[in-house]
Amino acid sequence: LFSSLLFSSLLFSSLLFSLWKTNLLSAMEYRVAFLLQVFGMMLNNAFYFLFWVIFFDRFEKVNGWALEDMLLLFGVVAVAFGAATYLFGNALHLAGIIANGELDYYLSLPKPVLLHVLASRSVASSAGDFLYGIFSFVVAVVVSGEFSAGMLARYVLACLAAMAVVVGFLVLVQSLTFWIGNASLLTGNAVNAIITFSLYPITLFDGTAKLLLFTVIPAAFVGALPAQFVRAFDWASLGQLLLGATVFLGLAIVVFYRGLRRYESGSAIQVRM
Numbered sequence: 001l002f003s004s005l006l007f008s009s010l011l012f013s014s015l016l017f018s019l020w021k022t023n024l025l026s027a028m029e030y031r032v033a034f035l036l037q038v039f040g041m042m043l044n045n046a047f048y049f050l051f052w053v054i055f056f057d058r059f060e061k062v063n064g065w066a067l068e069d070m071l072l073l074f075g076v077v078a079v080a081f082g083a084a085t086y087l088f089g090n091a092l093h094l095a096g097i098i099a100n101g102e103l104d105y106y107l108s109l110p111k112p113v114l115l116h117v118l119a120s121r122s123v124a125s126s127a128g129d130f131l132y133g134i135f136s137f138v139v140a141v142v143v144s145g146e147f148s149a150g151m152l153a154r155y156v157l158a159c160l161a162a163m164a165v166v167v168g169f170l171v172l173v174q175s176l177t178f179w180i181g182n183a184s185l186l187t188g189n190a191v192n193a194i195i196t197f198s199l200y201p202i203t204l205f206d207g208t209a210k211l212l213l214f215t216v217i218p219a220a221f222v223g224a225l226p227a228q229f230v231r232a233f234d235w236a237s238l239g240q241l242l243l244g245a246t247v248f249l250g251l252a253i254v255v256f257y258r259g260l261r262r263y264e265s266g267s268a269i270q271v272r273m
Contacts, residue, residue, distance in 0.1 A: 015111060016119055020087060023122035034124050041128025042135075048199075049074055049136070063203035068144040070201075073227040075137030076155070077198050080162035080222055082129030084170075089121035091167050092191065094174040099182035103263060114256050118167070133159075154233060158226035161245040165221040168248030169194060171256055178259025190217070198223030218248060 027034045049070070056067040085092055097103060097117060106113050106120075137155060141147045173190045177183045194217055202224030205213060213220040221244035229237040 038128040065201040071140035078133030086126035088118035164245035168252040171252035
């Protein structure tokens with residue numbers, strides 16, 4: 001059993017690295033365009049954060065959150081979303097792939113269908129999100145004057161957990177295409193919702209709103225909760241992070257493969273080079 005699991009892990013790793021390498025080489029064919037997209041996204045994030053700079057210039061703290069906390073929040077969200085949509089770019093396009101019958105190509109190959117689909121595309125601008133997130137984390141450390149190896153380890157773990165929730169949520173929403181038809185519009189709204197709400201302090205919400213941010217739109221698992229965990233270690237926060245990542249990723253896999261049983265081929269002949 002152990003050797004079988006090890007072989008499967010090596011196979012999946014080899015597949016992922018091959019796809020990511022191919023995506024990177026493809027992006028590098030148009031290097032200037034790639035770099036412009038990366039820089040443009042970083043600039044876009046910087047302008048968005050400028051609102052919080054102006055806000056905290058007038059109000060020193062809001063429900064316990066200060067400017068350095070927002071820097072940390074942006075550092076987690078930008079890295080998580082950037083890594084998720086760069087490494088698994090088709091997480092943003094899965095609904096269209098299903099609705100247009102384009103799963104045929106992936107079903108014809110002896111590879112994990114969902115993993116292959118998600119990693120077959122990279123969103124170039126997402127590299128800008130990732131780099132901005134690293135920059136924001138570094139600035140947060142400089143502003144707060146607090147840093148340790150433990151904090152860095154918590155940051156990496158928090159970003160990985162948040163990334164898993166982002167991928168899981170996007171796959172879960174778009175897998176509804178198997179039942180309701182093309183869910184591209186729903187996907188756009190879901191992406192906007194999880195990004196928007198993840199960039200606000202969780203202390204601004206209470207009651208039903210907070211419950212929704214941990215369930216229907218799991219923005220709390222992408223932003224506020226990981227940021228709080230990075231700021232200070234807490235076993236409860238760690239447990240919630242790991243539970244959220246496991247539940248949403250697990251649900252996504254189950255729902256996708258259940259829906260795959262209902263999939264109707266597009267009868268399209270596709271050639272990939």
